[in-house]
Amino acid sequence: MAILVLAEHNNKELKPATLNAVGAASKMGGDIHVIVLGHGCADVAQAAAKISGVAKVFKADSPALAHGLAENTAPVIAGIAKNYTHIIGASTTTSKNILPRVAALMDVQQISDIIAVHDADTFDRPIYAGNAIATIKSSDSLKIITARGTAFDAAPASGGSAGIEDLAGASDAGLSAFVSAEVSKSDRPELTTAKIVVSGGRGVGSGENFKIIEALADKLGAAIGASRAAVDAGYVPNDYQVGQTGKNVAPQLYIAVGISGAIQHLAGMKDSKVIVAINKDPDAPIFAVADYGLVGDLFSIVPELTEKL
Amino acid sequence: MKIFVPIKRAIDYSVKIRVKADGTGVDQANVKMSMNPFDEIAVEEAVRLKEAGKASEILVASIGPAKAQDVIRTAMAVGADRGILVQTDAPTDIGGVEPLAVAKILKAIIDAEKPELVIMGKQSIDDDSNQTGQMLAALLGWGQATFASKVELDGSAVKVTREVDGGLETLSLKLPAIVTTDLRLNEPRYAALPNIMKAKQKPMDTKTPEDYGVSITPRLSVVKVSEPPKRTGGGKVASVDELIDKLKNEAKVI
Numbered sequence: 091m092a093i094l095v096l097a098e099h100n101n102k103e104l105k106p107a108t109l110n111a112v113g114a115a116s117k118m119g120g121d122i123h124v125i126v127l128g129h130g131c132a133d134v135a136q137a138a139a140k141i142s143g144v145a146k147v148f149k150a151d152s153p154a155l156a157h158g159l160a161e162n163t164a165p166v167i168a169g170i171a172k173n174y175t176h177i178i179g180a181s182t183t184t185s186k187n188i189l190p191r192v193a194a195l196m197d198v199q200q201i202s203d204i205i206a207v208h209d210a211d212t213f214d215r216p217i218y219a220g221n222a223i224a225t226i227k228s229s230d231s232l233k234i235i236t237a238r239g240t241a242f243d244a245a246p247a248s249g250g251s252a253g254i255e256d257l258a259g260a261s262d263a264g265l266s267a268f269v270s271a272e273v274s275k276s277d278r279p280e281l282t283t284a285k286i287v288v289s290g291g292r293g294v295g296s297g298e299n300f301k302i303i304e305a306l307a308d309k310l311g312a313a314i315g316a317s318r319a320a321v322d323a324g325y326v327p328n329d330y331q332v333g334q335t336g337k338n339v340a341p342q343l344y345i346a347v348g349i350s351g352a353i354q355h356l357a358g359m360k361d362s363k364v365i366v367a368i369n370k371d372p373d374a375p376i377f378a379v380a381d382y383g384l385v386g387d388l389f390s391i392v393p394e395l396t397e398k399l
Numbered sequence: 400m401k402i403f404v405p406i407k408r409a410i411d412y413s414v415k416i417r418v419k420a421d422g423t424g425v426d427q428a429n430v431k432m433s434m435n436p437f438d439e440i441a442v443e444e445a446v447r448l449k450e451a452g453k454a455s456e457i458l459v460a461s462i463g464p465a466k467a468q469d470v471i472r473t474a475m476a477v478g479a480d481r482g483i484l485v486q487t488d489a490p491t492d493i494g495g496v497e498p499l500a501v502a503k504i505l506k507a508i509i510d511a512e513k514p515e516l517v518i519m520g521k522q523s524i525d526d527d528s529n530q531t532g533q534m535l536a537a538l539l540g541w542g543q544a545t546f547a548s549k550v551e552l553d554g555s556a557v558k559v560t561r562e563v564d565g566g567l568e569t570l571s572l573k574l575p576a577i578v579t580t581d582l583r584l585n586e587p588r589y590a591a592l593p594n595i596m597k598a599k600q601k602p603m604d605t606k607t608p609e610d611y612g613v614s615i616t617p618r619l620s621v622v623k624v625s626e627p628p629k630r631t632g633g634g635k636v637a638s639v640d641e642l643i644d645k646l647k648n649e650a651k652v653i
C-alpha cells in the first residue's frame with residue numbers, strides 16, 4: 091500500500107494544510123509519498139521531503155503547472171495514480187478543484203472532506219452542513235480523498251529525509267489560462283490554523299466598524315473570520331467566510347460577534363474548543379453552542395473587552 | 400449560444416434535518432425541498448447572459464425523483480427555456496446517485512445537446528460533495544472554473560473570477576467550458592406569478608439513467624448515518640469582567 095498526498099503551496103512555501111493531509115494519510119497505513127506540482131518549486135519539494143513520515147517526494151516542475159490549473163495538474167497526478175491505493179489532499183480550494191478531476195479521469199468516486207478514518211476503506215464525513223455524519227465504505231480500488239484539516243493532527247514538519255524524484259511529462263492542455271490573482275495580505279495568523287479566531291457578522295454593520303473586531307483580534311493575536319452576511323455586504327473579503335461553504339476552523343477560542351448562528355455558519359466553527367458569543371438578541375441560536383454567551387450591544391462590549399484584556 | 404444548467408433538488412437550506420432512527424440516512428419525508436441554492440445562482444447567471452444577448456437558449460436538467468420536475472419548473476419560471484428530467488428513485492444525497500454517475504449522465508446530455516457553456520453549483524448542500532462540475536469537465540476534456548464570483552463571456556472565451564482560500568483568482572477558459580458558482584456571483588430573482596404559469600407550457604423531456612447508458616450503482620456504501628456529537632452550550636456570563644475571568648481561569652484559553 092502506498093498513499094500519495096497532494097502538496098499545497100505557492101511555489102515558494104509549503105502550506106501547513108499539507109501537514110494535516112499527511113496526518114490523515116498516516117491513519118490509513120502504508121508508505122506516504124508527496125507530490126509537488128508547480129513551477130520553480132524546488133524549495134517546496136525540499137520542505138515536503140522533511141515532513142516526518144514521508145518516504146518519497148515527486149516534483150513536477152513546469153510553466154504549465156505554475157498556477158495549479160486543474161486541466162494541467164490533474165493528468166500528471168492521474169499518470170502515477172495506478173501506483174497508489176489512496177490519493178489525499180487537504181480540504182482546500184486547491185484540492186477541491188483538482189482532485190475530483192483526477193477522480194473522474196481514474197473512474198473513481200471521490201470521498202470529500204473526511205473527518206475520521208476507520209480503516210483503509212471506511213471513513214466518516216459530514217453531510218448536510220455537519221448536521222449528520224455519514225460513515226461510508228468505498229469499493230473503488232483507488233481511494234481519492236479530501237481531508238478536513240481541523241480533524242487531523244499535523245504531521246511534524248521536520249524529521250523526515252525523503253528522496254526527491256523529478257516527474258516529467260507535464261504539458262499545457264490549452265484549455266485554460268491564468269489571468270491574475272488578488273491575494274489577501276495580512277500580518278495576522280492564518281484563519282484555518284489560528285489558535286484564536288474573532289469573527290464578525292452582519293451585526294457589525296460596516297467595513298469601517300470591523301475596526302473594533304480588528305482591535306480585539308490584534309490584542310489576542312487572533313485571526314479574523316466572518317459570516318456570509320458580512321462578506322456578502324462587503325465588510326470583509328471572501329476568504330474570511332467561515333461555514334458550510336467557506337472555511338472550517340476549530341481554534342482553542344472562537345469569538346462570534348454580531349453573528350446569529352445559522353446552521354451554515356455553525357458548520358464551520360462548532361468544533362472550536364471554546365466558543366464565546368456576543369449578541370444583543372438573547373434568543374440568537376449562536377448562544378445554544380456558546381460556552382460563554384454575553385448578551386448586549388457589541389459596540390460597547392467589544393471595545394471594553396479589548397481594553398480590559 | 401446554448402447554456403446548460405444542471406440543477407439538483409435538495410432539502411431546503413432552512414430545514415433542520417433529522418437523521419433517521421435506523422441510521423440509514425436523513426429523513427426526506429414531509430420536509431420542504433427546493434432547488435440547491437448554488438444552482439439557483441447558476442440559473443440566474445444563465446438568464447442574465449441571455450438577457451444581455453450573449454446566450455440564445457437555456458437548457459436545464461435534474462437527476463432525481465419525479466418531484467424533481469418542480470425545480471425544473473422553477474428554473475423555467477425565471478427564464479430557462481427547456482428541461483430534462485432524468486428520473487430515478489435512488490436517493491440523490493447519499494447511498495444512491497453519486498457525483499461521478501451524475502457527471503456521466505450530464506456528459507451524455509451534453510454530447511447530444513452540444514451547449515457551449517455549462518454553469519452549475521459548486522456544491523450540493525445535502526451531500527456537500529463539491530465534485531460534479533470538476534468531474535464533468537474531466538469527462539468532457541473541457542476547461543473548468545470553479546467557485547466563480549464573476550463571469551464575463553466574450554466570443555470564444557470566458558473570463559472567470561474565482562473565490563479561493565487566499566483571495567481571488569481570475570482565469571480565462573476556452574469555450575466550451577464548465578463554470579461552478581459561488582455565493583457572491585449574483586442574487587437570484589424571484590419568479591413572477593405570470594411566469595410561473597407560463598413555465599408550465601415550456602417543453603420538458605423525461606428520461607432515465609438507462610436511456611443514457613449510465614450505471615448509477617453506488618461506489619460508496621453507507622455503513623451508517625449518525626447525529627454529530629452534541630455541543631453543550633448555553634452558558635452565559637453577565638459582564639465583560641466575568642467573561643475575561645472565565646476565559647483565563649476556567650477555560651484557560653487566554
Ligand SMILES: Cc1cc2nc3c(=O)[nH]c(=O)nc-3n(C[C@H](O)[C@H](O)[C@H](O)COP(=O)(O)OP(=O)(O)OC[C@H]3O[C@@H](n4cnc5c(N)ncnc54)[C@H](O)[C@@H]3O)c2cc1C
Nearest residue numbers: 291292293317318319333334335336348349350355370388
Ligand atoms: C447555500 C448557503 C450557504 C451558506 N454558507 C454560509 C457559510 O459558509 N457561512 C455563513 O456564515 N453563512 C452561510 N450562509 C448564510 C447563513 O444562512 C446566514 O444567512 C448567515 O450566516 C447570517 O449571517 P449573520 O449571522 O452575520 O447575520 P444575521 O443572521 O443577520 O445576524 C446578525 C446578528 O447580529 C446581531 N446584532 C445586530 N446588531 C448587534 C449589536 N449592535 N450588538 C450585538 N449583536 C448585534 C443580531 O441580533 C443578529 O443575531 C449560507 C446560506 C446558504 C443558503
Ligand SMILES: Nc1ncnc2c1ncn2[C@@H]1O[C@H](COP(=O)(O)O)[C@@H](O)[C@H]1O
Nearest residue numbers: 405406462519520522523528529530531
Ligand atoms: N442529481 C443532480 N441533478 C442535477 N444536477 C446535479 C445533481 N447532483 C449534482 N448536480 C450539480 O452538481 C453541482 C455540485 O454538486 P455536488 O458535486 O454533489 O456537490 C450541483 O450544484 C448541481 O449543479
